[in-house]
Amino acid sequence: xxxxxxxxLHANLHALDxxxxxAATLGYDEVLVLGDLVGYxxxxxxxxxRTLALQxxxxxxxxxxxxxxxxxxxxxxxxxxxxxxxxxxxxLSPAELKILAELPRGPRMVCEDxxxxxxxxxxxxxxxxxxxxxxxxxxxxxxRICLYGHTHLPAIYTMxxxxxxxxxxxxxxxxxxxxRGPALINVGSVGQPRDGDSRAAYGVLDLAxxxxxxxxxxxxxxxxxxxxxxxxxxxWLALRLTRGQ
Numbered sequence: 001x002x003x004x005x006x007x008x009l010h011a012n013l014h015a016l017d018x019x020x021x022x023a024a025t026l027g028y029d030e031v032l033v034l035g036d037l038v039g040y041x042x043x044x045x046x047x048x049x050r051t052l053a054l055q056x057x058x059x060x061x062x063x064x065x066x067x068x069x070x071x072x073x074x075x076x077x078x079x080x081x082x083x084x085x086x087x088x089x090x091x092l093s094p095a096e097l098k099i100l101a102e103l104p105r106g107p108r109m110v111c112e113d114x115x116x117x118x119x120x121x122x123x124x125x126x127x128x129x130x131x132x133x134x135x136x137x138x139x140x141x142x143x144r145i146c147l148y149g150h151t152h153l154p155a156i157y158t159m160x161x162x163x164x165x166x167x168x169x170x171x172x173x174x175x176x177x178x179x180r181g182p183a184l185i186n187v188g189s190v191g192q193p194r195d196g197d198s199r200a201a202y203g204v205l206d207l208a209x210x211x212x213x214x215x216x217x218x219x220x221x222x223x224x225x226x227x228x229x230x231x232x233x234x235x236w237l238a239l240r241l242t243r244g245q
Contacts, residue, residue, distance in 0.1 A: 001029050001030065001111070001206075001207045001208065002027065002028045002029045002030075002204055002205070002206045002207075002208075003028065003029070003030050003031070003032050003057075003110070003114070003204065003205040003206075003207075004023050004028040004030070004031045004032065004054075004202065004203075004204055005032050005034070005147055005187045005202060005203035005204065005205055006019070006031065006032065006033050006034070006051075006190055006202055007033070007034035007035060007036065007062075007118075007147075007148075007149030007150075007186070007187065007188075007189065007190065008034075008035070008036045008062065008149045008150070008152050008189035008190060008191060008192060009033075009036065009037050009038075009041075009047050009051065009189075009190045009191045010036055010037075010038065010039050010040040010041045010047075010064070010189065010190070010191035010192045011037070011038045011039060011040060011041030011042060011043050011044040011047050011088065011191065012040075012041040012043070012047070012190065012191030012192065012200075012224050012241075013041070013043035013046045013047055013050070013224070013227075014219050014220045014221070014223045014224040014227075015190050015191045015200040015217075015219045015224060016047055016050055016051075016190055016191065016200075017050070017219075018200055018217050018218065018219035018220070019190050019200050019202045019217055019219075020050070020054075022202075022215065022217045023202065023204070023215075026204060026213070026215075028204055030056075030057040031054045031055070031056040031057060032056060032057065032058050032059070032110060032116055032147065032205075033051055033054075033056045033058070033059040033060070034060060034062070034106070034116050034117070034118055034147060034148065034149040035059075035060050035061050035062025035063075035065060035103070035106065035118035035149060035150070036062030036063065036064045036065060036118070036149065036150070037051055037062070037064075037065055037100070037103075038064055038065060038068050038088050038092075038100065039062075039064030039065075039067075039068060039081065039084055039085060039088060040064070040081070040084050040191070040192055040233075040237050041191055041192070041224065041227070041228065041237075042224075042227035042228045042230070042231040042233060043227060044068075044088050044091060044092055044096070045091070045092060045093070045096060047191075048092075048096055048099060048100070052099070057110065058108055058110045058116055059103060059104065060103060060104050060105065060106035060107075060108050060116060060117070060118055060124075061100070061103035061104065061105060061106070061118065061124075062118045062149065062150065063076075063118070063119075063124075063125050063150070064081075064085065064088075065100045065103055066100075067085045068085050068088045068089050068092070068097070068100055069089075069097050069098075069100035069101035070089065070097070070101070071101055074086075080234045080236055080237060083233070083234055084233060084234070084237065087231065087232075087233060091231075105124060106118050106119075106124050107121045107124070107141070107142070107146070109142055109143060110143070111143075111207075112143070113143055113144045113145055113207065114143050114144075114145050114146075114147070114205070114207070115141055115142050115143030115145070115146045115147070116146070116147045116148070117137075117146065117147075117148045118148065118149055118150050119148065119149075119150040120133065120136065120137040120140070120148065121137045121138075121140040121141045121142075121146060121148075122136060122137060122140040125150075126150075127150055127151050128148060128150070128151060128155075128157075128184070128186070129151060129153075131157065134155075134157035134184050135157075137184055138157065138182045138184050141182060141184070144181075144182050144183070145177065145182070145183050145185065145205070146182070146183070146184050146185070147185050147186070147187070147203075147205070148184065148185070148186050149186060149187075149189070150186075151186060151194070152188065152189035152192055152193060152194035152195070153186060153188065153194055153195050154186055154187060154188035154195060154201055154214055155184075155185070155186045156175065156183060156184070156185050156186075156212070156214075157183070157184040157185075158178045158181060158182070158183050158184075159178065159181040159182070161181075162178040162179055162180050162181040163178065164176065164177055164178055164183060164212070173213055173214050173215060173216075174211050174212070174213050174214075175211060175212050175214065176209075176210060176211050177210045177211060177212060183212075185203070185205075185212055187201055187202055187203030187212070187214055187215075188201025188202070188203075188214070188216075189201055190202055192240070192241065193244045194244065194245050195244060196243070196244045196245060197216060197244045198221055198241060198242055198243065198244040199216040199217055199218050199219070199244075200216070200217045200218075200219050201214070201215065201216055201217075202215050202217070203215060221241050221242055224238075224241055225238035225239075225241055225242070226238075228241075
């Protein structure tokens with residue numbers, strides 16, 4: 001089984017389309033979506049439609065999905081994120097807001113070995129930035145392999161004596177999963193990378209080969225920026241796409 005792993009799409013249609021085109025050349029069996037379909041970007045309706053058309057075998061909500069759907073307030077958001085959430089809520093139709101509101105809460109088991117969450121397994125809104133946070137999430141996980149998002153930063157956490165290692169194939173971005181122990185993996189953000197690399201990020205989890213592909217794809221950043229500015233959203237949301245932050 002090969003899972004296409006998408007997280008933190010953030011209404012960036014240009015990035016999502018580039019990712020889907022690239023993933024089609026590689027091939028995959030099923031799709032996993034780890035939340036935050038909307039927020040920040042200017043194409044929430046199209047991104048929701050594209051995502052649902054993929055018929056994900058498992059999908060969960062993110063914090064921006066919850067706030068835009070009115071399930072939670074934007075109290076914890078900064079001013080730019082609040083303005084984006086307000087714009088998104090006003091732009092989406094009642095049917096689209098209902099879709100966001102009904103997205104399942106994580107964590108969620110995909111199969112016997114694989115679990116997905118947005119933030120952490122113990123708290124869907126918690127940011128996993130440190131080994132200590134990762135250890136807590138691994139301890140609370142049900143699946144041996146747990147995929148998460150929320151931070152927009154690609155990361156792999158494993159046990160020191162059972163690391164994820166480069167595969168022996170031709171692609172340097174393919175890592176072999178730990179032989180015995182758990183793995184906590186963030187493939188990075190489709191719509192708003194924050195690791196200094198402006199390219200869209202996604203992953204392909206191959207259970208047969210026991211590998212994870214951490215993939216980066218160039219996309220039309222200028223086009224996404226133009227959509228943000230034309231929508232009247234804060235200019236910083238456009239600028240940060242160039243900087244990958």
